[in-house]
Amino acid sequence: MSYCLNPQCHYPVNSPPERFCNRCGFRLLLKERYSAINPLGMGGFGRTFLAVDQDIPSHPKCVIKQLYFSHSEPKTFKKVVALFNQEAIRLDELGKHPQIPTLLASFEQEQNLYLVQDFIDGNTLEEELEKNGVYNESQIWTLLKSLLPVLQFIHDHQVVHRDIKPSNIIRRKTDDQLVLIDFGVAKLLTNSAILKPGTIIGSPEYMAPEQGRGKALPASDLYSLGVTCINLLTGVPTLDMFDIVNDCWMWQDFLPAGVKISDRLTEILDKLLKDSLKERYQSAEEVLQAINLNNTVKATNSHNLINLISELNTDYTKLQHLLAKKRWKEADEETWVVLCKASHKSVGSYLFNSDIDQLPCEDLQIINQLWLLYSSGRFGFSVQKRIYRAVGGEYATFCEIIGWKVHNSNFSDSALQFHSSAPTGHLPSRRWVGGCYSWWLHAQHMATRLEQCGIN
Incomplete structure (x- = not known):
């Protein structure tokens, strides 16, 4: 037809x-x-x-x-x-x-x-909700970790989606990845000042307050993502969960009988849903940091809980000291040193993919925990792994998100950003990576090794 x-x-x-x-x-x-x-x-x-x-x-x-x-x-x-x-x-x-x-x-x-x-072949989350019922907490964590890097990507390109909701998120059948659709170019064009001055773009039941007043910001997408999460957790029409008398969301009152959501997730969702822009998360990156802090760093909130000498007798005291002082460049150089020691290679040697495959889990855990702790969840191998997996292993996209050049394995310090506001996952750098033709697979090998070691 x-x-x-x-x-x-x-x-x-x-x-x-x-x-x-x-x-x-x-x-x-x-x-x-x-x-x-x-x-x-x-x-x-x-x-x-x-x-x-x-x-x-x-x-x-x-x-x-x-x-x-x-x-x-x-x-x-x-x-x-x-x-x-x-x-x-x-x-x-x-x-x-x-x-x-x-x-x-x-x-x-x-x-x-x-x-x-x-064409994205799959079901929208709205269809999933109707077919399978409400989501559990684990599914919401997975959703957040999958979609927040996508929002970070579009916001970095100076784009606000404006219409985040379950019907605009599809779970692709081929790889089970969540795909964000309908960027509303038609709405943007037809409702622009050219044709209809003052017309608001988006779905009112998922829309942030400032968006309803004609001002859409990256934080507006985060608000809509929060509303999407509570809709999936409860199965209740979103506006039914908003208390107009007290001007707040009462979504926990609508959870299915016997279902309890952890304080960690509740705190994150409540901050996503803040009416006040000043009280809400300002960026997808900030939400990812909060998730990472809650799920990983919280368990190691003092360096005294991290063993600074591994079974291989590699001493991480210097790395801990440099990171605590926010001396990022020197800490990055020291990371290369301890990776060489953990791999039984002379200091300054490059590590190949086969070396990454054999890195001791304990040493990887210590390095990762120290970077996570002293960067407040912004830097670390596990942060890089999460981003790499979120973009489906597309190395060029991974590099673009974390602020690395794509085409050379060893770049100069001038190409790196040694400060606390560098892109999420920017450090540790890949200065230690070696290889001729397959060096760029280091991210895949590191992600696999971290998963083998249970480092998330």
């Missing part, structure tokens, strides 16, 4: 292999390759269709987003096209993240604007 994309066509269903609509004569193929087969959704100025790419032999599925402005003035339409092109560039950049749909094409055809994106 082919579906006519003419907004005025009253009989849009066509049988293949027609190239033009039987009823209105509208061209059925976009760019002579994309064929709509079924409508997925529609709004005032836009529609979304399931489609196939006829140019590729396997005819893979894709998604067409159509924006139509049949009654716009030429001057207005020209402004819309300019804004559309700007947003398409942003979507192209965002689509490089493995948990955001890839932008395949963007173009104008017959006075309509089109975006074509990857």
Whole structure:
């Protein structure tokens, strides 16, 4: 079946292999390759269709987003096209993240604007909730750890999603990863000052207070993520959980009978849901730090609890001293020293992937705990592992997020940031990594070794 994309066509269903609509004569193929087969959704100025790419032999599925402005003035339409092109560039950049749909094409055809994106095969979290019932605490922790790096990525690209909710998060069937969809370019264009001044973008039941007043910030997405979590935990319509008299969320009162949520998760969710921007988390990075502190560093809140001499007799007292003094550059250099000692290699030697595979678990644990403790959860091997796994092992994306150059294994100190506000996971650096052709697999080998050692 082919579906006519003419907004005025009253009989849009066509049988293949027609190239033009039987009823209105509208061209059925976009760019002579994309064929709509079924409508997925529609709004005032836009529609979304399931489609196939006829140019590729396997005819893979894709998604067409159509924006139509049949009654716009030429001057207005020209402004819309300019804004559309700007947003398409942003979507192209965002689509490089493995948990955001890839932008395949963007173009104008017959006075309509089109975006074509990857089709994500899977169920939305809204569908999962309806089918499987409410989420447990473990599932919420997993959700936060999966989506927060995605939000950090889009916010670093100066983009605010504006519509985080269960129906805009899909669990991809192929790898079980959560994918963030519907960045609302159609809403942004059609509700912009060009067409509808003052119109608010987003879903009111998930929207942060400042967003409802027309100001969307990265913290607004975090608020919506918090509302998404309590909806998944309770299965209750979100606005039913808000106490308008006391101006606060009462979500714990709506948990299923007998279900208790830990103080750690409650504290994080409550801070995500703060009405006041000053009291709310300001960045995804800050939330990830809080999660990391709660789950790992809290157990080692004093260096006295960390054994500073390993069974191999490697002494970590100097590393602990440098980290406690926030002397990040020297601590990074000392990390190389102790890694060499733990690997029975001379100081200054490079470690290859085979060396990483054999690193003693106790030594890795000590190094990681010290970095976590003195950076308040910002730096450490486990932080890097979490980010690497969150981006699906895409090394270039991993490097972009933590602020490393991609193409050379050993870069100079000038390419590193030795301060407390360096990107999350920026340190320890990879200055100790060796190898010719497969050095970049060090992140994969380290992640695997940490998991083998039970270091999360």
